[in-house]
Structures are given as C-alpha cells and as structure tokens.
Amino acid sequence: MVDSAMRDAVIRIEGLHKSYQTSAGLFPALKEVNLSIIAAEFVAIMGPSGSGKSTFMNILGCLDAPTSGRYILDGRSVAELSKDELALLRNRTIGFVFQGFNLLPRMTLLDNVALPLIYCGIEHKERQQRAQELLAKVGLADKTASLPNQISGGQQQRVAIARALVNHPRLILADEPTGNLDSHTSEEIMTLFEELNSEGITIVLVTHEEDIARHAQRKVHFFDGRIVSDQVTPRQEATA
Amino acid sequence: MILAMLGEAWRAMGANRLRTMLTMLGMVIGVGAVVLMMAIGQGAQYAIKQTIAAMGSNLFILLSGSTSAGGVRSGGGGNLTLTVSDADAIAELPGVQAVAPIHPGNAQIVYGPNNWNTSIIGTTPGYLDARSWPVISGAAFTDSDVRSATRVALIGKTAAQNLFGDEDPVGKTFRIRQSPFVVLGTLATKGQGMDGRDQDDTILIPLTTAQRQVFGAQFPGSVRMVMVQTGTQEIMPEVEASMTELLRQRHHIREGMENDFFLRNLTAAADSAAESTRVMSLLLGAIASVSLLVGGIGIMNIMLVSVTERTREIGIRMAIGAREKDILLQFLLEAIIISVLGCFIGLLLGIASALLANELTGTMVIISGSSVVVAFSVAATVGIFFGFYPARKAAQLDPIEALRYQ
Numbered sequence: 001m002v003d004s005a006m007r008d009a010v011i012r013i014e015g016l017h018k019s020y021q022t023s024a025g026l027f028p029a030l031k032e033v034n035l036s037i038i039a040a041e042f043v044a045i046m047g048p049s050g051s052g053k054s055t056f057m058n059i060l061g062c063l064d065a066p067t068s069g070r071y072i073l074d075g076r077s078v079a080e081l082s083k084d085e086l087a088l089l090r091n092r093t094i095g096f097v098f099q100g101f102n103l104l105p106r107m108t109l110l111d112n113v114a115l116p117l118i119y120c121g122i123e124h125k126e127r128q129q130r131a132q133e134l135l136a137k138v139g140l141a142d143k144t145a146s147l148p149n150q151i152s153g154g155q156q157q158r159v160a161i162a163r164a165l166v167n168h169p170r171l172i173l174a175d176e177p178t179g180n181l182d183s184h185t186s187e188e189i190m191t192l193f194e195e196l197n198s199e200g201i202t203i204v205l206v207t208h209e210e211d212i213a214r215h216a217q218r219k220v221h222f223f224d225g226r227i228v229s230d231q232v233t234p235r236q237e238a239t240a
Numbered sequence: 241m242i243l244a245m246l247g248e249a250w251r252a253m254g255a256n257r258l259r260t261m262l263t264m265l266g267m268v269i270g271v272g273a274v275v276l277m278m279a280i281g282q283g284a285q286y287a288i289k290q291t292i293a294a295m296g297s298n299l300f301i302l303l304s305g306s307t308s309a310g311g312v313r314s315g316g317g318g319n320l321t322l323t324v325s326d327a328d329a330i331a332e333l334p335g336v337q338a339v340a341p342i343h344p345g346n347a348q349i350v351y352g353p354n355n356w357n358t359s360i361i362g363t364t365p366g367y368l369d370a371r372s373w374p375v376i377s378g379a380a381f382t383d384s385d386v387r388s389a390t391r392v393a394l395i396g397k398t399a400a401q402n403l404f405g406d407e408d409p410v411g412k413t414f415r416i417r418q419s420p421f422v423v424l425g426t427l428a429t430k431g432q433g434m435d436g437r438d439q440d441d442t443i444l445i446p447l448t449t450a451q452r453q454v455f456g457a458q459f460p461g462s463v464r465m466v467m468v469q470t471g472t473q474e475i476m477p478e479v480e481a482s483m484t485e486l487l488r489q490r491h492h493i494r495e496g497m498e499n500d501f502f503l504r505n506l507t508a509a510a511d512s513a514a515e516s517t518r519v520m521s522l523l524l525g526a527i528a529s530v531s532l533l534v535g536g537i538g539i540m541n542i543m544l545v546s547v548t549e550r551t552r553e554i555g556i557r558m559a560i561g562a563r564e565k566d567i568l569l570q571f572l573l574e575a576i577i578i579s580v581l582g583c584f585i586g587l588l589l590g591i592a593s594a595l596l597a598n599e600l601t602g603t604m605v606i607i608s609g610s611s612v613v614v615a616f617s618v619a620a621t622v623g624i625f626f627g628f629y630p631a632r633k634a635a636q637l638d639p640i641e642a643l644r645y646q
Contacts, residue, residue, distance in 0.1 A: 063559065063639045084563045091561020102556045102643070106255050116560040118244045127244075163560065 009072070010171055010202045011037040011060065016069030018055055029055040031225040033069070037204065039170070042197040044213035045206045047222030053206050054175065056222065060204060061094055061173050062086045074170060091119050095164025097174035101156040103148040103163075109135060110144040113162045120167065134162035138192065154185035161192060165201075172196065174205040178212055190215045245566075249573040252546070260578065263542045266535030267582025267622070268589060271615050273528035275590025278611040280597065281521020283604035288517050292510040294430045294439065296371035298337075298473050299507055300480065302330075302466040302487075305500035320462035321500040324447070326490060327466045331366075333482050335475040340367035341463040343447055345455045349403055351414035356402040359442045360416060362450020368394075370469040378410040378425025381446055389448035391421045397429050398441035419453055421445065476505060529618075535582070536622035543575050543630035554634050555642025568635040575627020576620065583619030587612060 018030040030052045037043055047053045058064035059071060062078055071078045074093050081089065090096070103112045114131035122130075135141055138158040140151075148156055157177060164172055174193070178186035194215055197203050205216060213219050214233075221229040253260045304321045327341040343362035348355055361367070364386050368375065381392045393416070400409045409423045430439035451460065470479045484503060491500055547554070554567055594605040 058640055061559070063643075084565075087558070087561050087563040087566075090559060096559050098643075102552075102559075104553055104556065106251060115557070118248075119557075119561040119563065119566055124244065167561075 008038050009036045010039050010041075010074055011035065011204075012070075012072040014070045014072075016059070016071065017067045018052075018059065018064070019067050029225055030059075030066070033225075033227055035220065035227065035230075037202060039202055040197065040200045041218060042193070042203045042216045043205070043218045043220060044216035045204060045220050045222065046208060046213055048208065051222040052225040053222045057173060057175050057204070057206050061096060062089050087119070091116055092167050093169055093171060095161075095167070095169040095172045097157070097160050097164050097172060097177045099176040099179040101148070101153070101160045101180070103156055103159055105148055108145050108147060109140065109151070109159050112148065112159060113166055116163060116167050130166055131162070134166050135159070137165070138162045152185075153181055154188060157181065157185075157189055158192065161189075161196075165196070169201070171202045171204065174203065176206055176208075178207070178209070183211070186212065242569075245570055245573055246577070248570060249577055252550075252574055253577065259542060263538055264578050264582035264585070266538035267532075267579050267619060268535075268586040270528070270532030270535035271583045271586025271619055272590040272593065273531050274525065274615050274618070275587055275607070275611060276594050276597070277524035277528040278521070278614075279590070279594035279605040279607045280603060281517075281524050282606040282608060282611070283598075284517045285514065285521060286606050287604045288510070288514045290431065291433065292507075292514065293372075295433065295506060295510060296373070296469060297507060298470045298476060299370060299505075300468040300470070300476070300483070301504045301506055302326075302468060302483075303502040303504070304462070304464055305498075305502060320459060320464060321491060322463050322466055323461045324463060325461065326487060327463070329486060329490060330466065330468055330483055333479065333486065335470050335479045335482075336468060337471045338366045338369040338467075338469040340364050340370050340467045341447055342367065342465045342467060343450045343455065343463050344465075345450065347416050347454060349399070349414055349416050349443065351403045351412065354403050354405070356399060358396075358399045358402075360450065360454060361442060361444050362447045362454070363444060364447055367444065367467065370467045373430065374428045375425040376428045377408070378423065381424055381444075386446040386448055389446060389452055391419055391449060391453070392424045392446065393421045394425050394427055394444040395423050396427045396440040396442040398438050399443055400426055402441075416443070416445070416454055473507060476507065480505065532618060532622060536579070536626040539575055539578055539623065540626035540630060543571060543627055544633070546574070547571065547630050547634040550634075551637065551642050551645040554637050555639050555645065558637070558639035559643060564635040567637075568631045571631035571634045572624065572627050575631065576623040579619045579623030579627070580616075583616055586619075587615060590615075 013033060013035045016030055016033040017028070020027045020029055033056065045053050045056065055064070059066050060073075062073070062081075065079065073089065076089075078086070078089075103109075104115070107115070110128065110131050113134050114127040117127040117130060132141070132144060135144055138161055140155060140158055140162070143151060143155070148159070151159070161172075161177075172193075177193075178189055181189065190212060193203055193205065203216075205212070207213050217234070218230070218232045220227055302322060322341070324341050327339050330336060331339040340363050345360050345362075346357060347360050348357050365380055365382060367373075368380055375394060378394075380394060381390070385392055393414075395403075395409050403409070403414060404412060409426055412423050413420050414423065415421065427440070427442075427444070433439045445454070447463070468479070468483065470476050480503060484499065487501055488499065493500065557567060591607055594607055597603050598605045
C-alpha cells in the first residue's frame with residue numbers, strides 16, 4: 001500500500017535531520033528520518049517522551065523547520081516557501097488538534113470554529129454558516145453560543161476538531177488528542193477520527209497509548225530520534 | 241477581514257474593561273489637555289489681536305514732556321510742551337498718514353434725568369482715522385467744527401447707553417458740565433483697551449471746544465498728547481527719527497539736552513504683547529503634549545502586558561494560519577482603537593472644559609477645526625507609534641514557544 005502510490009503522497013520526508021542548540025551543546029532531536037504518507041492514510045506516531053515525535057510533528061505542521069533534509073507536503077517543498085505561504089498551508093492544507101484543545105476561552109464555540117476562515121478572507125456570513133455545519137457534524141449544533149469553559153473536555157476536543165476541519169484540509173495533525181480525556185470519551189473522539197479518515201482525510205496522530213493507536217492503520221515508532229519500526233496493520237474494530 | 245479584526249480587537253478590549261479604560265484615560269487626559277490649552281491659547285491670541293485692531297495700527301503717541309523747576313520734576317504731560325502747530329508740522333512729514341492732537345479729561349454729562357461721568361476727548365477728525373474708529377450712525381465732526389469750536393459730540397456705545405438708554409442719541413442735546421452739546425453721531429464698538437478700560441465709555445468733541453469751553457487750557461494751542469499714524473509698520477522707525485528731529489528743532493532743544501516730550505510706539509508694545517501670548521500658548525501646548533506622550537507610553541505598556549498574557553492565544557492563531565501581518569494588525573488595531581476612542585472622549589472633555597472655563601471665568605476660548613484635527617491625528621499617530629512595538633513583538637513570536645506558554 002505504501003509502495004503502490006508514491007505519486008499520491010501527501011507527505012514525503014527524505015533524510016530529515018533536526019538539531020537544537022542547548023547549553024550542553026548541539027542536541028540532535030531527529031536523525032535521518034525518511035517517511036512517506038499517502039492520501040487517506042491513518043498513521044499513529046508512537047514512542048517514549050524524548051524520542052523526537054513532538055519535534056517531528058512540529059516539522060510536519062510547518063511550525064518548525066528541519067536542519068537538513070527534504071519535506072514535501074502536498075507536492076510542495078516546504079523549505080522553499082515563505083512565512084506567509086507556510087501560514088497559508090497551516091490554514092488550508094493542515095488542521096491541528098492539540099492535547100490541551102487550545103480553544104480561545106473568550107470566544108463562543110461558533111467563533112472558535114470560524115476563526116481559521118478569518119485568515120483566508122472569507123465573508124462573515126459564510127464563516128458563520130460553515131462553522132455551524134462543522135459544529136453540527138461533531139454533534140454540537142445546539143452549543144454554538146456557549147463558551148469553551150461551559151462544556152466538557154470531550155466536547156471541547158470535538159470543537160477543536162471542527163475548527164481543524166473548517167477549511168477542508170487534506171491532513172489532520174493530532175498531538176495526543178486524547179491525553180486529557182477519560183477512556184470512554186477518548187473512544188468517542190477516536191471514532192470521530194475514523195469517520196473523518198473514511199471520508200478521505202489523511203490523519204497523523206501522536207500517542208503513546210496502544211489502545212489509541214489501534215484505531216490507525218499504520219504505526220510508526222520513534223526511538224532516540226529515529227524511526228525504529230513502521231507497521232501497516234488492518235484496522236481493529238473498537239471493543240470498548 | 242478588517243471588520244472581523246475590529247470585532248476581535250473590541251472583544252479583547254472588553255475582556256478587561258477596567259484596564260482598557262485606565263489606559264484610555266491617559267489618552268483622554270492628554271488630548272483633553274491639548275485641546276483645552278490650545279483653546280485658551282488661541283483665545284488669548286485672538287483677544288490680543290482684537291485689542292490691537294481696536295487700538296489702531298502703526299501708532300505713535302507723543303506726550304508733552306516733564307519740566308524741572310527748582311529741582312521739582314513734573315511727570316509726563318506736566319508741562320504742555322506740545323502744540324497744535326507741532327501736530328500740523330508732523331502731518332507734513334513723509335510717511336505720516338494721520339495726526340490727531342488730543343486734549344483729554346473727565347466730566348459729568350447730563351441728559352434729562354440721567355447723568356454719567358465719562359472720559360471726554362477733545363481732538364480733530366484725524367483721530368478717527370488714526371484709531372480706525374468708524375462712526376456708525378450720524379456723521380463725524382469736521383475741521384470747520386474744530387476751527388469754530390462748535391458744541392458737537394460723537395458718543396461711544398457705553399456712554400450712550402448710560403445717558404440715553406434705548407433712545408437714538410443722534411440729534412439729541414445733552415450737557416457736558418453746564419454747556420449744551422448736540423450728538424452728531426455714534427461710534428462703533430471698540431471693546432476693552434490694552435489697559436482693560438472700556439474704550440466705548442467716551443465722548444469725542446472738537447479739540448478747540450475742549451480747550452476753550454470744557455477743560456480750559458493753560459496756554460491756548462497747547463495739547464497734552466498727539467497721536468500719529470504711519471502708512472506702514474516698516475517705516476515707523478524712520479518716522480520716529482524724523483519726528484524727534486523735527487520736534488527738537490521746533491522746541492529749540494540744544495545738542496545734549498533731554499527731549500521735552502515722550503514718544504511711544506504703541507504698535508511695538510502691542511506686538512510684544514501678542515508675541516508673549518503666542519509663546520505662552522506654545523508653552524501650554526508643549527506641556528499638554530507631554531501628557532499625550534505619557535498617555536502613549538501607557539498604551540505601549542499595557543499592550544506589552546497584553547501580548548505576554550495572550551502568548552498562547554497568539555500561538556494558536558499562528559497554528560491555524562494567521563500570518564505575521566494578521567497578528568501585527570490585530571494588536572495594532574487594539575492600540576489604535578484605544579487611542580482614537582480616548583482621543584474622541586478627550587476631545588469632548590477638552591471642549592466641554594474650555595466652554596466651562598469660558599462660562600465661569602469669562603476667558604476667551606477658541607476651539608478651531610485645526611486644533612481638533614491636530615489632536616486627532618496626533619492621537620492616531622501616538623496609537624500607531626506606541627502600538628507598533630508590542631504588535632511586532634507579538635507577530636514575531638515563535639509559534640512553538642507560544643503554544644507551549646502556560
């Protein structure tokens with residue numbers, strides 16, 4: 001499956017290195033990483049803390065630049081893009097879902113979901129309409145005027161997913177999206193991700209829980225800045 | 241886009257109302273002070289200009305000099321050294337436009353049951369030219385009235401009101417001391433003089449009438465003062481020199497002896513008064529501008545705090561696609577809204593207090609369109625200037641660091 005469709009790769013990473021300057025000297029966070037992810041894949045990135053998976057996610061999300069190596073996202077070499085073009089990529093091509101939800105606390109849920117649309121110049125009316133649709137899709141159609149602190153953590157994460165989806169991205173990057181949730185709610189969120197994946201959205205998810213990772217079709221293990229295993233497994237049905 | 245940003249800036253300001261209002265207060269006070277000071281300064285300048293215009297332009301006043309008899313020196317005008325023929329001779333000098341010999345005094349005036357004490361000025365028709373003082377109803381007296389010492393008078397507004405009430409004074413007969421006079425005309429309103437006296441509380445009569453019939457004169461033909469007007473301000477020094485020369489000759493004053501007259505340049509005195517008012521209003525404006533500057537620094541301070549507090553929010557916005565300029569614009573807009581809104585309130589407050597000052601103390605205030613425009617543009621500039629640094633700081637945050645910020 002990985003080999004069959006290289007030309008349809010959403011993400012192609014070749015010889016990626018990333019080092020940080022620390023007080024103790026140059027610290028290599030990623031060493032010689034190669035990875036291709038094709039459209040509509042559901043990939044779980046796993047590994048212990050300090051293994052470089054967060055750094056890898058930051059680079060995938062165009063929030064950080066590699067020290068060396070190539071990163072081709074959706075056919076474009078990221079290293080050659082300007083800051084504004086990177087912002088546009090984050091706005092249109094990528095949707096972020098964070099562990100801590102990262103909703104803006106003073107905005108209603110509707111405004112939170114509509115926020116990315118402001119940055120690509122979409123009119124107020126259409127923004128509201130699209131945000132409304134997405135909230136309905138994640139099952140929160142009746143909470144549009146609530147504030148983030150008035151709803152549960154699971155609901156907040158649904159709102160964050162709606163926000164990530166609002167600009168129809170090809171790729172969703174989720175960094176420990178269930179880390180702050182109980183197991184039951186986690187299952188609900190993962191089911192939502194599976195649904196989105198079945199609609200053709202590529203999902204890359206960082207987790208250290210096997211339970212969560214089994215929702216993915218492919219598990220990539222990081223250790224000490226390198227990919228140590230890359231397994232494709234048929235999806236297991238949820239049991240919980 | 242801009243509209244959405246404005247909405248967000250508004251919401252962010254509303255989130256901490258007290259802080260926003262205190263920040264704005266700095267601008268309010270700054271702009272209010274500038275507007276008030278400019279209103280007072282321009283009012284003072286206008287009042288001075290009015291006074292100068294009322295006095296007449298390019299004026300000299302010649303006063304009879306002092307004498308010293310047995311060691312006792314009389315003051316200026318103590319000895320009537322100037323004469324009508326001096327005045328006639330001065331009139332012949334090049335550059336002199338109008339000359340008016342003056343014999344002033346005070347007297348009781350009576351009309352029916354009313355009486356009033358006012359200043360009586362005995363002079364020639366040239367006086368009206370020299371002081372640019374038009375007759376608004378009736379007619380002025382003429383040189384022939386002066387030659388034949390007729391009992392006619394021109395009456396100032398205050399004197400007329402006190403003597404005639406609402407009646408039209410033209411053609412009425414009234415008495416100065418015991419002598420009957422006919423009112424020939426009424427004078428235009430002059431207002432307050434440089435010394436604060438009401439210039440409209442006055443009556444003009446022919447010089448000869450004043451000398452012979454009202455006040456009497458020690459020496460016929462001598463006068464206490466002469467008013468001289470030149471054509472332009474530039475030739476005043478020249479005329480001053482030639483006038484001094486002429487009078488010294490006519491009075492037979494030898495080399496090295498003191499003048500027996502005083503020559504004053506009234507316009508120079510007025511100009512220096514105008515200049516000092518101008519400097520004062522500049523100074524007031526400068527002091528007020530300092531408070532505007534302090535207001536601006538207050539905005540910068542609060543914006544910096546706000547950027548730090550909202551670091552995480554900035555990180556989230558960047559992650560979902562905000563460009564540097566979007567973040568910059570967001571914070572800049574907040575600073576601009578605060579300063580423009582503060583400016584608007586300050587403007588209202590400044591205008592209100594200027595009007596109040598005018599109401600309570602009678603100080604002349606002028607609120608000009610230009611001072612409003614200046615205050616507004618300065619406030620907007622202050623907002624952009626002091627808002628730019630915090631906004632740029634926000635825009636240049638590293639999104640990863642910002643997202644990690646607790």
